[in-house]
Each structure stands twice: as C-alpha cells, then as structure tokens.
Amino acid sequence: MPRSTSSPRLSRRAALQLGGAALAAPFMARPARAATTRLTFQLDWKINAQFAGLFMAEAEGLYADAGLEVEIRPWADGVNVASEVAEGRAHMACAEQNLILGAQAAGAPIKAAATMFQASPYGLMAPAGAGLSGLEALRGKTVGVHVDGLKVMALVKGVNGIEEIEVVEIPYADKFARAVSGEMFAVQCYVIDEPIGVTARYGAAPEVLKLSDHGLLSTAQTIMASDTLLTEQPEVVEAFLAATFEGWARVLADKPAAAEMVVGQFVPDGSVYKDVAYQTRCLELLEPYVTGGTDDIGVISRQKWEEAATRMAEYGIVEALPDLSTTLADTAFVA
Structure with missing residues (x-):
C-alpha cells in the first residue's frame, strides 16, 4: 500500500x-x-x-x-x-x-x-555490490551479529523457513571490515545510524536489509x-x-x-x-x-x-x- x-x-x-x-x-x-x-x-x-x-x-x-x-x-x-x-x-x-x-x-x-x-531498526549491511537484495541472498552465506542478534536471526530464519544461513557472533569493533574482506557476507547494523558512518569511511553506501521487513515484529x-x-x-x-x-x-x-x-x-x-x-x-x-x-x-x-x-x-x-x-x-x- x-x-x-x-x-x-x-x-x-x-x-x-x-x-x-x-x-x-x-x-x-x-x-x-x-x-x-x-x-x-x-x-x-x-x-x-x-x-x-x-x-x-x-x-x-x-x-x-x-x-x-x-x-x-x-x-x-x-x-x-x-x-x-x-x-x-x-x-x-x-x-x-x-x-x-x-x-x-x-x-x-x-x-x-x-x-x-x-x-525495530535492526538490520544487516553488506558492501556495495554484494547483492544483498533480500533474505534469499543470504542462503549459504555467513552473517556476523552481536550477542543480541543471535536470537533475532533465529527468529528471522524460522519465520521465513530459511535455515541455510550461518550466523556467528562477532564483536562490534571493525565489524564492517569483516564484510569488506569477505569473511562475512553481511553484518548486523542499526539501520538509522551505522550505515551513515560506513558510507563516510568507505566512500560508498552499504546495501541494507531491514529485518522488520522479514518477520521481526x-x-x-x-x-x-x-x-x-x-x-x-x-x-x-x-x-x-x-x-x-x-x-x-x-x-x-x-x-x-x-x-x-x-x-x-x-x-x-x-x-x-x-x-x-x-x-x-x-x-x-x-x-x-x-x-x-x-x-x-x-x-x-x-x-x-x-x-x-x-x-x-x-x-x-x-x-x-x-x-x-x-x-x-x-x-x-x-x-
């Protein structure tokens, strides 16, 4: 609508x-x-x-x-x-x-x-061009989240019937560098804030997936x-x-x-x-x-x-x- x-x-x-x-x-x-x-x-x-x-x-x-x-x-x-x-x-x-x-x-x-x-502004972000077009893009990929994101990702996977996403806990410091290096496909973010800093640091806006669009109520x-x-x-x-x-x-x-x-x-x-x-x-x-x-x-x-x-x-x-x-x-x- x-x-x-x-x-x-x-x-x-x-x-x-x-x-x-x-x-x-x-x-x-x-x-x-x-x-x-x-x-x-x-x-x-x-x-x-x-x-x-x-x-x-x-x-x-x-x-x-x-x-x-x-x-x-x-x-x-x-x-x-x-x-x-x-x-x-x-x-x-x-x-x-x-x-x-x-x-x-x-x-x-x-x-x-x-x-x-x-x-909730919980989300995932990936480097520009990574192809984070939707939840299906995460099949077979590794996603890094903080401890508070582990159960959130379990909910998102369960609600959408997608189990082929590897979710691992990572520290907050330099987390986007893990996605840039390829260690992670995407990492947890607060959609209204963190992508701004990433854009300033890396010169390109990250791709963002809002978890509220995928079952996180x-x-x-x-x-x-x-x-x-x-x-x-x-x-x-x-x-x-x-x-x-x-x-x-x-x-x-x-x-x-x-x-x-x-x-x-x-x-x-x-x-x-x-x-x-x-x-x-x-x-x-x-x-x-x-x-x-x-x-x-x-x-x-x-x-x-x-x-x-x-x-x-x-x-x-x-x-x-x-x-x-x-x-x-x-x-x-x-x-």
Missing part, C-alpha cells in the same frame, strides 16, 4: 490532550503556563537525532507550555533503563519492546505508554512510565506524550532544521554526533520507523504489540511473558 504523502500528525485524542493553543503557529501568543511538574526521562542511548522529538518539544517550549520541566538524561554504561523507572530514579524512559516485556515479566511496576518507532524507543505515575498523575503522562509527539511532527516537517537544533543545542562537544549532515541523514533514515506508514505517530497497536510479544517468546528473545493485558497503559497513544 502506498505511503501517505501528507505530513505526520498526532491522533485526534493526542491533539486534544496537548490543546489547540500549544499547537498554534510560533507567531501566535502562547497560553498562560500551568504550574510546573518536574519529570526525568531516561534515554536508552546517547544524545543524538534519534530522540529529536523530545529535544524539539524542549527547544520549542512544548513541555513548558504543558506545565512540565523535563530533564532528558542520556544513557551511560551500566544503566538499565527499565530499572531506572521501576526503582524511581526516572519517571519515564524508552527502550526496545523486548526489554520492557522482560522487565515486566520480572515484576517491574511499569507500563508501555507510547512508542517513538513503530518497528517489535516497537523500539518505546516509552514506559511507572505504575505510580500512571495512577497518580495520568494527566502528566498524557501531557508529556502529546508534547513529545508534536515535537516529532515538527522534526519530520523540517529535518535539516531539526538536525541543526539537536546538534547546536543538545549534542555535547566532542560527541561523534556533533555533525549536522550526519544527524540530518539519521532523521531521513528514521522517518519511516516513526511514521510506520501511517499519519498518527506515537501510537502502539495492542494487536501488533501482543503479536510481537508472542513471537519474541517463541524464539527466546524474551524468556517469559508477563500477562499481556497488563503491559500497556491506557493513554491516548495506545489503541
């Missing part, structure tokens, strides 16, 4: 949560601000354009207009984002769907409330909140989500300007992400993951969530499932 050519938008329920005045054009007067509620949001990676919606909401005063003062905390070594929320060190956070499900199965008092990405950068926050201050959660996804809508409406904003105002000096061209390309690559082929961004489909969870459990990506009826919050971004 062809993609819509209209601009991404908030769902009607979410837009009503944010309020028409806050969505108005920048030259219109802002409404009086509500009393401030402080929130801490834990990212699952370093500050860069893959979280641009949050930074846009902060930079353009959407959080402030909603009465929120939001601390956006970057990931650091040793941080378990689900535990940060479950144990009260952060109010909200984002993570891959399987990590949220695993934490919930272990008893963490958290729920998924919305999602930044409708699909999962949301990513999925926003979770503590049960306490959801119960005691549901209006705060709704206000945060509405502002965040209005931020995302503005990012996708002008990706070069958004990249300049992220780099200029949020990426720390010395970071590899302190590069406007790099961040602009990242936003181009992540757009289809944010929109998911629809106009209503941020929304988790209960049906797709449960289907993905069941498939993850079947292939051991999650060891055990929680009661799926309790895993999603009742927000404007769950349908």
Whole structure:
C-alpha cells in the first residue's frame, strides 16, 4: 500500500490532550503556563537525532507550555533503563519492546505508554555490490551479529523457513571490515545510524536489509512510565506524550532544521554526533520507523504489540511473558 504523502500528525485524542493553543503557529501568543511538574526521562542511548522529538518539544517550549520541566538524561554504561523507572530514579524512559516485556515479566511496576518507532531498526549491511537484495541472498552465506542478534536471526530464519544461513557472533569493533574482506557476507547494523558512518569511511553506501521487513515484529524507543505515575498523575503522562509527539511532527516537517537544533543545542562537544549532515541523514533514515506508514505517530497497536510479544517468546528473545493485558497503559497513544 502506498505511503501517505501528507505530513505526520498526532491522533485526534493526542491533539486534544496537548490543546489547540500549544499547537498554534510560533507567531501566535502562547497560553498562560500551568504550574510546573518536574519529570526525568531516561534515554536508552546517547544524545543524538534519534530522540529529536523530545529535544524539539524542549527547544520549542512544548513541555513548558504543558506545565512540565523535563530533564532528558542520556544513557551511560551500566544503566538499565527499565530499572531506572521501576526503582524511581526516572519517571519515564524508552527502550526496545523486548526489554520492557522482560522487565515486566520480572515484576517491574511499569507500563508501555507510547512508542517513538513503530518497528525495530535492526538490520544487516553488506558492501556495495554484494547483492544483498533480500533474505534469499543470504542462503549459504555467513552473517556476523552481536550477542543480541543471535536470537533475532533465529527468529528471522524460522519465520521465513530459511535455515541455510550461518550466523556467528562477532564483536562490534571493525565489524564492517569483516564484510569488506569477505569473511562475512553481511553484518548486523542499526539501520538509522551505522550505515551513515560506513558510507563516510568507505566512500560508498552499504546495501541494507531491514529485518522488520522479514518477520521481526517489535516497537523500539518505546516509552514506559511507572505504575505510580500512571495512577497518580495520568494527566502528566498524557501531557508529556502529546508534547513529545508534536515535537516529532515538527522534526519530520523540517529535518535539516531539526538536525541543526539537536546538534547546536543538545549534542555535547566532542560527541561523534556533533555533525549536522550526519544527524540530518539519521532523521531521513528514521522517518519511516516513526511514521510506520501511517499519519498518527506515537501510537502502539495492542494487536501488533501482543503479536510481537508472542513471537519474541517463541524464539527466546524474551524468556517469559508477563500477562499481556497488563503491559500497556491506557493513554491516548495506545489503541
């Protein structure tokens, strides 16, 4: 089905949560601000354009207009984002769907409330001209993945009925060189990021295979909140989500300007992400993951969530499932 050519938008329920005045054009007067509620949001990676919606909401005063003062905390070594929320060190956070499900199965008092990405950006990349035209091209080939990719590839092979792919674990360092040398036909990548660096280093864009096109069902950068926050201050959660996804809508409406904003105002000096061209390309690559082929961004489909969870459990990506009826919050971004 062809993609819509209209601009991404908030769902009607979410837009009503944010309020028409806050969505108005920048030259219109802002409404009086509500009393401030402080929130801490834990990212699952370093500050860069893959979280641009949050930074846009902060930079353009959407959080402030909603009465929120939001601390956006970057990931650091040793941080378990689900535990940060479950144990009260952060109010909200984002993570891959399987990590949220695993934490919930272990008893963490958290729920998924919305999602930044409708699909996982896990993929494979191979040198230009390798012929990575589809999953069939991997028959009889060797693919290098990280430890987290072993079960993902088992799922992809199983769902598609292709067992003639040799999957081996490799370290992250210099992994694409293994494909260039011919040791591996393809290696694991994060589609919205790593191919950009490979292109810069090798002078040609790698061929990329999106695993979400081949059976990997999962949301990513999925926003979770503590049960306490959801119960005691549901209006705060709704206000945060509405502002965040209005931020995302503005990012996708002008990706070069958004990249300049992220780099200029949020990426720390010395970071590899302190590069406007790099961040602009990242936003181009992540757009289809944010929109998911629809106009209503941020929304988790209960049906797709449960289907993905069941498939993850079947292939051991999650060891055990929680009661799926309790895993999603009742927000404007769950349908």
